Amino acid sequence: MGKRMICVLLVCSLGPLALNLERSFAQEAYPTKPITMLVPFPPGGLSDTTARSYAGAVQKITGQPLVVVNKPGAGGTIAVDALQAAKPDGYTLLESSASTLAHGMFTQGVSWGPKDFTVILGHSLYNFAFVVRADAPWKNFDEWVQYVRQNPPFKYGCYGNLVTMHIVMEWIGKRLGLKLVPVHFKGDAEGTQNVLGGHIMGHCYAGGQDALIKAGKMKTLIQVTGEPCDADPKSVAKLKEVLPDAPVDIIALPRGIFGPKGMPETLQAKVADVFRKATVENPEFIRTHQLMKMEVKYFGPKDLETAIQKAHSGFGELIKSLGLERK
Amino acid sequence: MEMLHHILFGFQVAMTPANLLYCFFGVLLGTLIGVLPGLGPVATISILMPITLSISPVSAIIMLSGIYYGAQYGGSTTSILINVPGEATSVVTCIDGYKMALQGRAGPALGISAIGSFIGGMVSLLGVMLLAAPLANFALRFGPPEYFSLIFLSLTIVSGLGTGSTLKALLMAGLGMLTGAIGMDMSTGIPRFTFGIRTLYDGVGLVPAIMGLFGIGEILTNIEEKLELDIFKTKIKRILPSREDWVRSRGPIGRGTLIGFFLGVIPGGGALISTFASYAVEKKISRHPEQFGQGAIEGVAGPETANNAGAQSSFIPMLALGIPPNVVLAVLISALIIHGIQPGPLLLAKHPDLFWGVITSMFVGNAMLLILNLPLVGLWVQLLRVPYTYLFPAILLFCLVGVYSITNNYVEILLMVFFGVVGYLMRKFDFEPAPFVMGLVLSSMMENAFRQSLTLSEGSMTIFFTRPISALLMAVGLGVLVCYVVLGVRKRERGAG
Numbered sequence: 006m007g008k009r010m011i012c013v014l015l016v017c018s019l020g021p022l023a024l025n026l027e028r029s030f031a032q033e034a035y036p037t038k039p040i041t042m043l044v045p046f047p048p049g050g051l052s053d054t055t056a057r058s059y060a061g062a063v064q065k066i067t068g069q070p071l072v073v074v075n076k077p078g079a080g081g082t083i084a085v086d087a088l089q090a091a092k093p094d095g096y097t098l099l100e101s102s103a104s105t106l107a108h109g110m111f112t113q114g115v116s117w118g119p120k121d122f123t124v125i126l127g128h129s130l131y132n133f134a135f136v137v138r139a140d141a142p143w144k145n146f147d148e149w150v151q152y153v154r155q156n157p158p159f160k161y162g163c164y165g166n167l168v169t170m171h172i173v174m175e176w177i178g179k180r181l182g183l184k185l186v187p188v189h190f191k192g193d194a195e196g197t198q199n200v201l202g203g204h205i206m207g208h209c210y211a212g213g214q215d216a217l218i219k220a221g222k223m224k225t226l227i228q229v230t231g232e233p234c235d236a237d238p239k240s241v242a243k244l245k246e247v248l249p250d251a252p253v254d255i256i257a258l259p260r261g262i263f264g265p266k267g268m269p270e271t272l273q274a275k276v277a278d279v280f281r282k283a284t285v286e287n288p289e290f291i292r293t294h295q296l297m298k299m300e301v302k303y304f305g306p307k308d309l310e311t312a313i314q315k316a317h318s319g320f321g322e323l324i325k326s327l328g329l330e331r332k
Numbered sequence: 333m334e335m336l337h338h339i340l341f342g343f344q345v346a347m348t349p350a351n352l353l354y355c356f357f358g359v360l361l362g363t364l365i366g367v368l369p370g371l372g373p374v375a376t377i378s379i380l381m382p383i384t385l386s387i388s389p390v391s392a393i394i395m396l397s398g399i400y401y402g403a404q405y406g407g408s409t410t411s412i413l414i415n416v417p418g419e420a421t422s423v424v425t426c427i428d429g430y431k432m433a434l435q436g437r438a439g440p441a442l443g444i445s446a447i448g449s450f451i452g453g454m455v456s457l458l459g460v461m462l463l464a465a466p467l468a469n470f471a472l473r474f475g476p477p478e479y480f481s482l483i484f485l486s487l488t489i490v491s492g493l494g495t496g497s498t499l500k501a502l503l504m505a506g507l508g509m510l511t512g513a514i515g516m517d518m519s520t521g522i523p524r525f526t527f528g529i530r531t532l533y534d535g536v537g538l539v540p541a542i543m544g545l546f547g548i549g550e551i552l553t554n555i556e557e558k559l560e561l562d563i564f565k566t567k568i569k570r571i572l573p574s575r576e577d578w579v580r581s582r583g584p585i586g587r588g589t590l591i592g593f594f595l596g597v598i599p600g601g602g603a604l605i606s607t608f609a610s611y612a613v614e615k616k617i618s619r620h621p622e623q624f625g626q627g628a629i630e631g632v633a634g635p636e637t638a639n640n641a642g643a644q645s646s647f648i649p650m651l652a653l654g655i656p657p658n659v660v661l662a663v664l665i666s667a668l669i670i671h672g673i674q675p676g677p678l679l680l681a682k683h684p685d686l687f688w689g690v691i692t693s694m695f696v697g698n699a700m701l702l703i704l705n706l707p708l709v710g711l712w713v714q715l716l717r718v719p720y721t722y723l724f725p726a727i728l729l730f731c732l733v734g735v736y737s738i739t740n741n742y743v744e745i746l747l748m749v750f751f752g753v754v755g756y757l758m759r760k761f762d763f764e765p766a767p768f769v770m771g772l773v774l775s776s777m778m779e780n781a782f783r784q785s786l787t788l789s790e791g792s793m794t795i796f797f798t799r800p801i802s803a804l805l806m807a808v809g810l811g812v813l814v815c816y817v818v819l820g821v822r823k824r825e826r827g828a829g
Contacts, residue, residue: 047739048378049662054669057381075378076740079516079533083741086530112521160788166521188476188787189518191780194655194662198599201653204475204788216654216676296674 035095035275036069042262043074043088043099045081051212051297055129055260056100058293062283080165081105082113089121093267095276103127103258103309104169107316111324112167119313123268126277127261127304127312128284129294133170133229135161136214137207138200139222146227146242150181157184162196162208165189167329170209172256173229173244175327180248215298230257231300255319258312259304277306339461342688346696351391351689358395359697362402363704366409369416369547369727371734372539373403377663381670389671390686394693396667400660401453401643401694405701408445408636409712412438416547416727420538421639423769424607426546428624428631435627438713440573444581444629445636446705447573452589452637453698456644459593461691467645468652471597476784477795481805482598483778486605486770488812489612501767504758508771509778511536518780519787531743540735540748541772545765547731548748549755551724556756572709573629581633584614588637596642599649599657600777603642608770610638644694651687653677 040063046052056073063071076084084099085106091097106122109115143149153159163171166189178185188205190196196208201222215234217223225233225241230253233241244251262280264273284290285303294301304312324330345351365371377396384392407419412429425445432441459467474482487505514525515535526532573581588610595606614634615624624631649655654676656662665675673683680687715723735748758765789795797803 047659047662048374048381049656049659049664049666053378054666057666058670060382061385073378074740077534078739078741079530083530083533158790166518186787188784189780190784191518194599194657197653198472198649198655199475201655202472202475216674216678219674220677222677292672293670296669296672 035272035279036067038096039070039072040067040095041072041074041091041097043076043084043097045077045084045099045101045105046075047077048075051131051299052100052102052260054293054297055290059280059283059287059290062287062289063279066282067279080113082109082115085109085115085117088263088265089117091265093123093265093269093272095264095268095272097265098125098276098280099263100260101263102131102260103263103313104256104316106263107258107313108320110317111320111330119310119317121266123264123266123273124306124310124313125262125264125273126280126284126306127259127309128280128290128301129260130230130300130302131169131211131257131260132214132231132234132298132300133173133209133211133257134214134225134231134233135170135174135207135209135227135229136200136218136223137226138203139224141206141224143226145240146247149226150183153183153185158186159184160186160188160205162190162199162205163187164192164196164209164211168209168211169257170211170229172323172327172329173251173253174209175329176251176256176323177227177244177248179327180251212297212299215296229253231298234298252319252323254312255316255323258316259302259309260299261304261309273306335462338684338688339692341684342692345390345685345689346394346693351394351693352696354387354391354395355398355693355697356700358398359402359405359701360704362399363406363701365399366403366406366418366422368730369410369418369543369734371730371737372419373400373660374663375737377660377667381663381667384667385670389668389673389683390689392667392671393664393686393690394697396664397647397690397694398697400664401640401697402701404640404643405446405449405705407639408449408632409442412441412445412632413712413716414723414727415550416731417542419639420542420773421604421607421642422636423542423546423766424611424635425632427611427766428626428628431625431627432629432632433716437627438716439709440577440629441632442709442712443573443706444577444633446702446709448581448585448588448633448637449640450698450702451585452592452639452641453644453701454695455589456593456596456641457691457694457698460645460648464648464652467597467648471599471649472653473801474598475799476781476788477799477802478805479598479600479781480778480785481796481802481809482605483774483781485805485809485812486609486774487778488809488816489609489616500763504763504765505767505771508768508773509775510771511541511768512772512775513779515776519783529743531741531747535776536747536772537739537744538769538773539738540744541751542769543731543735544748544751545755545758545768547727548752549759549765551728552752552756553759554720554724577629580629583617584610584630584634585637587613587617588634589641591634592638592641593645595638596645596657597648599646599655602657603639603646604773606638606642607635610634647690647694650675651679651690654679 042056044052044056060071060073076087081101088099107119110118143152171187174185193213199205200208218234225235227242227244229244232238235241245253285301291301365373365376376399403419404421407422408425410416410418411422411425412433415426415430417423417426429441514532516523516533523533591610592606595602611631611634614630615621618630646657649657650661656665668675732745735744755765785795796806
């Protein structure tokens with residue numbers, strides 16, 4: 006028994022030593038093994054398409070493959086749970102909208118918040134817009150407001166509950182005194198289908214509406230972030246111009262890459278460097294996002310952190326004032 | 333004719349040696365995935381996406397589509413041989429297909445399945461080519477009230493799925509519907525019956541439920557009974573369907589094609605519903621309804637044809653409008669975007685080679701699948717000779733790996749095991765899993781459609797009766813209900829008298 010105890014104790018004490026060695030080596034060269042990118046939505050969606058559009062570039066830049074792992078569910082929070090369980094060694098990352106992290110506490114009832122992550126970078130903006138049928142009787146935002154005032158309530162399609170565009174529309178409704186009623190669809194495909202079929206006049210989008218606008222079937226009524234996809238973008242009202250007090254900064258956040266809490270600053274910088282090259286500086290990434298009409302824009306770790314913090318602190322009040330908080 | 337010109341152009345694209353190879357690889361892989369329970373086209377397509385980036389978009393889509401409809405062919409194999417559906421659309425095939433296998437008629441079942449799938453696929457493709465635009469517009473006319481009425485109609489024929497007591501079938505359907513209510517409610521965001529388990533926020537997954545009820549449940553039952561599987565060893569009679577099988581299957585194949593083709597165009601589960609619908613219709617029309625559930629070949633021919641016809645026609649909303657009708661085609665659309673092609677109403681105009689190339693490649697693919705699958709029937713049947721002690725661990729392994737591969741979430745495995753126990757108990761007490769699955773699939777769709785409809789109508793129930801398509805479907809559904817009640821009352825009177 007004595008010998009065995011000594012052996013066990015030796016191994017136990019050497020173990021952590023070995024781990025420490027590994028970690029300090031890892032800090033020298035990154036990456037030395039494949040990187041896992043968690044994606045919070047099923048294959049085929051916007052997040053998944055984005056991750057796969059830079060996966061190849063990551064392999065080219067680092068020589069290590071980027072493995073996309075879809076962990077869909079619960080509005081993107083299951084993937085976040087998986088991220089939190091991972092080691093902050095830069096080999097497990099999350100491709101997500103910053104909104105999930107900033108607002109999750111309010112929209113999904115989770116216990117984590119912005120402090121529980123390491124922000125790597127932001128790479129693009131959603132194309133948030135409210136889009137209606139091309140043959141709708143209103144030519145612009147003002148005409149629509151008039152119409153809604155005279156014919157309440159107005160039913161609009163939305164791709165989820167307490168998602169960004171839902172909150173934007175609720176805010177617009179409260180601000181302008183309009184009665185707007187959301188009809189919740191399971192994603193953009195169902196929403197688009199219903200608009201094209203004439204069952205509803207308009208639907209909220211976060212991106213991907215370009216094809217239908219180009220084909221002349223739909224037109225943008227109000228643009229929240231990004232550039233309108235319409236043939237004459239100048240003719241489309243932008244929310245910040247029409248209603249300057251719109252809390253767009255609090256509601257609409259960029260999309261980016263995140264790591265678990267506790268990544269050391271040098272590692273964070275290394276990872277940010279790799280992914281900056283693979284995203285905003287990568288022509289394939291730019292092309293894919295141009296096609297989806299999502300503006301490619303770089304947000305450094307510190308800038309994005311600040312934006313998320315601001316969005317998080319302002320959100321609780323906003324939700325309460327709109328009467329949308331969970332009971 | 334212009335159409336002929338398009339078709340010839342399409343064949344030019346599809347018949348290049350490279351594209352033929354990609355098509356073959358796609359359908360072969362698809363068949364394999366369809367056969368393996370749990371593993372689905374979605375996981376495979378997303379794994380293969382990086383590879384497809386290095387080939388031309390047309391070739392990529394040809395291969396990926398091949399995987400999708402190839403899986404529909406393969407899905408019936410395990411349904412028939414071991415009562416484990418390879419795909420959700422093969423659930424109904426289990427009912428009669430497995431019974432046929434137990435009677436030593438696995439060969440004819442597999443054969444009719446392949447042939448029916450082929451005919452359904454080809455005819456459906458013809459329809460896709462000729463009717464893509466008008467059909468796409470027809471599909472668009474299905475808004476929330478029409479979906480609700482369609483599902484209501486489907487539910488009225490659900491008792492057609494039960495082979496034993498109607499009451500038990502309805503009970504299982506009801507339980508399935510209750511299970512379908514689990515999850516985060518779409519309109520209010522309130523989690524229902526989730527008990528704090530995050531994985532349940534999106535509801536009970538169809539794949540863990542089916543794999544559990546059919547796969548694990550079957551294994552548990554067989555282990556307990558130490559089944560007399562020597563039946564397999566002695567009674568494998570024919571490999572090909574007999575003349576009588578042909579005659580009996582002609583009608584179901586024809587009807588299955590129509591049902592599958594039209595229902596497959598409707599986004600969001602149309603192909604799945606078409607399998608249930610085909611089975612119920614065949615049972616109602618048949619002169620020997622009591623044979624259903626005991627190995628009636630109509631119960632295999634109809635649904636299998638329907639699911640393949642539906643798989644082809646489900647490409648219509650995707651190619652004509654850019655709307656993916658299910659998750660698999662959503663992944664295909666994503667592949668297009670990564671290749672720099674924007675799916676949508678302009679796809680045909682901007683990329684005619686893609687549109688016609690893919691459609692004609694599906695003709696080629698279906699032919700390849702028939703040639704692949706028919707000779708394999710003999711091989712699959714030999715699988716039944718493997719002693720069950722070696723077979724069931726393999727099945728178990730595939731189910732576990734398959735379920736995990738979809739969402740990378742171990743909680744789904746636990747769910748599957750739970751349903752396995754439920755499935756075992758169901759069989760013990762003579763309840764059937766098929767109506768449960770139907771209830772599970774339809775309940776959330778039905779509820780969402782109902783609430784969307786009422787929001788649109790501002791609370792008025794008349795919306796279901798004022799819109800033409802919805803009114804028609806509701807009328808038929810109510811008519812079926814009334815028939816049941818009247819027939820039921822008459823039966824009781826006759827019994828009492």
